[in-house]
Amino acid sequence: MKEISMHILDIVMNSIKAEASLIELFIEDSIKNNWLKIVIKDNGIGMTDEMVKQVTDPFFTTRTTRRVGLGIPMLKENCEMCNGYLKIKSVLHEGTTIECCFERDNIDRVPLGNMGDTIITIINSLKNCELLYKHSTDGNSFTLSTEEIRFILDGGSINENAVLIWIKEYVNENIESILNI
Numbered sequence: 551m552k553e554i555s556m557h558i559l560d561i562v563m564n565s566i567k568a569e570a571s572l573i574e575l576f577i578e579d580s581i582k583n584n585w586l587k588i589v590i591k592d593n594g595i596g597m598t599d600e601m602v603k604q605v606t607d608p609f610f611t612t613r614t615t616r617r618v619g620l621g622i623p624m625l626k627e628n629c630e631m632c633n634g635y636l637k638i639k640s641v642l643h644e645g646t647t648i649e650c651c652f653e654r655d656n657i658d659r660v661p662l663g664n665m666g667d668t669i670i671t672i673i674n675s676l677k678n679c680e681l682l683y684k685h686s687t688d689g690n691s692f693t694l695s696t697e698e699i700r701f702i703l704d705g706g707s708i709n710e711n712a713v714l715i716w717i718k719e720y721v722n723e724n725i726e727s728i729l730n731i
């Protein structure tokens with residue numbers, strides 16, 4: 551089974567395809583509540599109510615190259631297998647929010663995976679779009695904003711190798727430190 555970060559990548563790719571200019575990713579890793587909650591919010595093209603209903607059905611996709619869209623149904627199945635849920639809220643021309651949750655200590659819950667790698671993969675796929683990522687544990691959190699990084703770089707490219715390596719380390723070190731406090 552996939553690591554959770556691979557699912558996150560899938561869902562964020564949907565937001566990029568939906569021409570979002572801002573994607574917000576919130577991860578809440580709570581031992582106290584015994585959940586791992588993920589919220590992905592975009593301001594892309596959105597979906598009709600009918601699409602939202604169909605989207606968890608693996609035989610529905612707007613892609614013409616392949617009949618079967620699996621990103622959302624697979625994530626939903628994995629959440630439900632771990633006593634969790636997946637909810638979609640979407641408004642046409644306004645955007646989409648996907649919230650999903652895993653029971654943290656469930657035997658079937660796969661690891662989060664490498665978020666540093668996932669974030670730089672996302673950044674390399676962004677076009678005219680910013681990512682705001684917030685990761686929290688019970689008492690601590692950190693955020694990463696591509697808009698802020700671009701501002702600091704003052705015209706330099708966020709896709710430079712040195713910058714991406716820095717971002718990857720920033721993410722992985724922060725996740726480790728907020729877990730250990």
Ligand SMILES: Nc1ncnc2c1ncn2[C@@H]1O[C@H](COP(=O)(O)OP(=O)(O)OP(=O)(O)O)[C@@H](O)[C@H]1O
Nearest residue numbers: 564565568596605611612613619620621622623646
């Ligand atoms: N954030 C979003 N904004 C607008 N439409 C979306 C969004 N996420 C999903 N959709 C719609 O829901 C469909 C199903 O998404 P899903 O990720 O399950 O499959 P897919 O992207 O079509 O294929 P796959 O993920 O397997 O490559 C998409 O084809 C798209 O039409």
Ligand SMILES: [Mg+2]
Nearest residue numbers: 560564621622
């Ligand atoms: Mg998809």
